[in-house]
Amino acid sequence: MVIELKNLNKSFYTDEGELKVLQNVNLALEHGKILGVLGPSGSGKSTLLNILTNLIKPTSGTVEVNGKIGYMFQKDHLLEWRTIKDNIMIGLEIQKKITPQAVEKIDRLLKTYGLWEFRNRYPRELSGGMRQRVALIRTLATDPDILLLDEPFSALDYQTRLLVSDDIYKIIKQEGKDAILVSHDISEIISVCDTICVLSKRPATVKAKYEIELTIEGERTPLVSRNAPEFKYYFDLLWKELEMYAQ
Numbered sequence: 167m168v169i170e171l172k173n174l175n176k177s178f179y180t181d182e183g184e185l186k187v188l189q190n191v192n193l194a195l196e197h198g199k200i201l202g203v204l205g206p207s208g209s210g211k212s213t214l215l216n217i218l219t220n221l222i223k224p225t226s227g228t229v230e231v232n233g234k235i236g237y238m239f240q241k242d243h244l245l246e247w248r249t250i251k252d253n254i255m256i257g258l259e260i261q262k263k264i265t266p267q268a269v270e271k272i273d274r275l276l277k278t279y280g281l282w283e284f285r286n287r288y289p290r291e292l293s294g295g296m297r298q299r300v301a302l303i304r305t306l307a308t309d310p311d312i313l314l315l316d317e318p319f320s321a322l323d324y325q326t327r328l329l330v331s332d333d334i335y336k337i338i339k340q341e342g343k344d345a346i347l348v349s350h351d352i353s354e355i356i357s358v359c360d361t362i363c364v365l366s367k368r369p370a371t372v373k374a375k376y377e378i379e380l381t382i383e384g385e386r387t388p389l390v391s392r393n394a395p396e397f398k399y400y401f402d403l404l405w406k407e408l409e410m411y412a413q
């Protein structure tokens with residue numbers, strides 16, 4: 167297992183008292199897989215990822231992470247006054263790890279993923295989809311083993327979202343990374359993930375777990391997955407799961 171969470175509980179203590187967010191959450195990420203965490207807004211998905219990166223502490227339970235984590239958010243958080251390349255360098259700059267090998271690696275990523283011609287441009291000159299690709303490359307530049315994706319496509323319009331999820335998926339697979347994708351979008355999560363955990367509404371607990379098995383000729387990608395014969399079956403299943411926890 168790359169990541170294993172056991173009996174995880176998290177409460178926030180506010181002026182109004184205790185807010186129980188996560189209740190006895192158990193989940194695991196296997197090597198070579200993309201794990202989806204599907205849950206309604208406000209159920210505690212971002213809280214879960216923040217616990218994995220040590221940004222916040224759980225109230226109780228155990229967290230096992232085997233590998234270095236990279237985080238990708240809904241907003242790209244690109245710095246408008248820095249060029250694309252300088253944005254991608256920022257993580258290494260902060261960690262004071264700019265070595266010739268690191269720069270070489272960044273140049274390889276820029277070239278492989280179609281950003282080389284844009285390296286001296288500024289974020290405002292790029293489309294939303296391209297900006298998300300830059301955000302992913304920036305995360306990859308710090309050489310993580312595991313990627314945590316917190317609704318990274320939800321700020322994009324529908325068509326761009328489909329294309330960008332395809333794009334990001336291919337990069338994750340090509341770079342051989344394990345990943346957790348958190349989302350409230352049923353279709354998106356089926357199209358991208360190998361395993362899906364469904365969270366209940368707050369306090370969130372894992373209500374169901376599904377292995378996604380799709381009949382696909384050739385290479386699996388999110389766009390191809392959407393046309394698999396089993397897609398609707400999983401959609402209906404997850405729709406019902408979420409509906410149950412909406413009440």
Ligand code: ADP
Pocket residue numbers: 178179180185187205206207208209210211212213214368
């Ligand atoms: P999701 O990502 O699933 O939409 P979050 O993890 O962001 O949900 O939030 C879950 C709940 O925890 C929300 O009700 C949110 O308001 C609350 N919450 C998140 N962070 C804090 C905090 N630092 N202090 C108090 N409440 C918080």
Ligand code: MG
Pocket residue numbers: 211212213316
């Ligand atoms: Mg969130």
